Amino acid sequence: MTLDTIWVFAEANEGRVTSTTLELLTKARELADTVACVYAGDPDDIAEKVGEFGAETVYGIDVDDRLVGPSAAAAIAAAIEGGESPNAILFATTYDARDTAARLGVTLDRTVISNCIDLELDGDALVAVATIFGGATDIKTKFTGEGPFLALVRPKSFPPEASGGNEAATEELDLPDLGSAGGATVTDRFIEESDGPKLDEAAVVVSGGRGLGEAGKYSMVESLAKKLKGAAGASRAIVDAGWVPYSQQVGQTGKVVKPDLYIAVGISGATQHLVGMKGSKNIIAINKDPEAPIFGIADLGIVGDVHKVLPALLEALEGR
Ligand SMILES: Cc1cc2nc3c(=O)[nH]c(=O)nc-3n(C[C@H](O)[C@H](O)[C@H](O)COP(=O)(O)OP(=O)(O)OC[C@H]3O[C@@H](n4cnc5c(N)ncnc54)[C@H](O)[C@@H]3O)c2cc1C
Numbered sequence: 003m004t005l006d007t008i009w010v011f012a013e014a015n016e017g018r019v020t021s022t023t024l025e026l027l028t029k030a031r032e033l034a035d036t037v038a039c040v041y042a043g044d045p046d047d048i049a050e051k052v053g054e055f056g057a058e059t060v061y062g063i064d065v066d067d068r069l070v071g072p073s074a075a076a077a078i079a080a081a082i083e084g085g086e087s088p089n090a091i092l093f094a095t096t097y098d099a100r101d102t103a104a105r106l107g108v109t110l111d112r113t114v115i116s117n118c119i120d121l122e123l124d125g126d127a128l129v130a131v132a133t134i135f136g137g138a139t140d141i142k143t144k145f146t147g148e149g150p151f152l153a154l155v156r157p158k159s160f161p162p163e164a165s166g167g168n169e170a171a172t173e174e175l176d177l178p179d180l181g182s183a184g185g186a187t188v189t190d191r192f193i194e195e196s197d198g199p200k201l202d203e204a205a206v207v208v209s210g211g212r213g214l215g216e217a218g219k220y221s222m223v224e225s226l227a228k229k230l231k232g233a234a235g236a237s238r239a240i241v242d243a244g245w246v247p248y249s250q251q252v253g254q255t256g257k258v259v260k261p262d263l264y265i266a267v268g269i270s271g272a273t274q275h276l277v278g279m280k281g282s283k284n285i286i287a288i289n290k291d292p293e294a295p296i297f298g299i300a301d302l303g304i305v306g307d308v309h310k311v312l313p314a315l316l317e318a319l320e321g322r
Pocket residue numbers: 210211212213214215236237238239240251252253254255256257267268269270271272273274275278288289290291294306307308309
């Protein structure tokens with residue numbers, strides 16, 4: 003049994019369709035006969051890529067320089083009130099997608115289930131698996147009543163797999179009058195500069211925590227990440243302390259990473275941190291406390307002082 007139609011709220015960064023969009027499309031294909039995207043932008047820009055991942059149609063929304071949420075939610079709601087009837091709409095856990103899903107939930111009077119890590123079918127009913135208590139417990143919720151069901155899904159919940167489909171057809175959704183909600187505009191964008199791979203795409207991630215002792219010691223984490231051609235991450239403790247920017251935070255309220263290798267340096271392993279990295283293929287933890295919870299999920303544990311272990315590791319890698 004599958005659903006008739008699922009829409010995926012597609013997003014792109016600097017012209018590239020986001021990995022989470024491709025993950026959602028892959029899952030949507032498994033759950034529904036027909037998959038389409040809604041996109042706050044020119045649908046032609048993404049039609050080829052999302053088509054490769056199974057979208058048959060991209061519905062574009064002309065947001066111009068307005069904030070995405072009010073325009074996207076109003077256009078999608080109008081399309082549904084005008085007769086479109088997707089069983090579900092899947093959103094990534096991004097700012098624009100959350101804003102859109104929330105507004106849509108209110109406009110259409112539908113429940114939004116957030117923090118989903120899986121979606122499954124129970125007969126012809128859609129069931130969302132979501133994490134609560136900082137990732138400590140998973141709960142299943144069955145959507146009932148009238149669709150579309152609205153689900154916000156965490157990144158890296160599904161591996162993206164192309165379907166080999168053709169370029170998607172494109173259509174524009176009508177944009178109703180937004181009233182004062184259309185007044186908020188985007189005036190500027192800042193793209194954080196970084197060299198090396200992006201944190202949520204890197205094959206190797208080295209993250210530092212409070213065990214580093216002071217902000218200046220984070221450079222050891224960066225050096226190790228660079229030597230391993232990886233990205234440097236952080237626990238929230240050192241982000242809150244102002245040692246590193248929020249963009250490097252891994253965890254429940256930061257980024258979700260699933261690298262081949264994750265090295266946790268001076269990180270205790272709180273559930274809110276683990277939820278962002280426990281899907282990594284191999285985990286190495288360096289911590290001076292043999293009872294630290296991080297060792298509970300580590301494949302390899304080094305009980306030791308980071309100020310001794312890291313310099314030794316960097317020296318051993320020197321020239322390699
Ligand atoms: C709603 C909510 C959301 C949250 N979201 C996140 C999130 O997204 N990401 C996140 O990381 N946290 C998050 N947290 C915070 C989380 O609960 C922890 O407080 C945080 O992860 C702890 O960071 P830490 O491991 O660096 O610090 P600590 O817990 O203080 O651990 C430091 C570790 O370093 C070890 N250590 C100390 N000195 C050395 C040394 N010289 N050598 C080796 N080891 C040493 C200690 O043994 C200890 O295990 C969240 C919390 C809440 C309530």
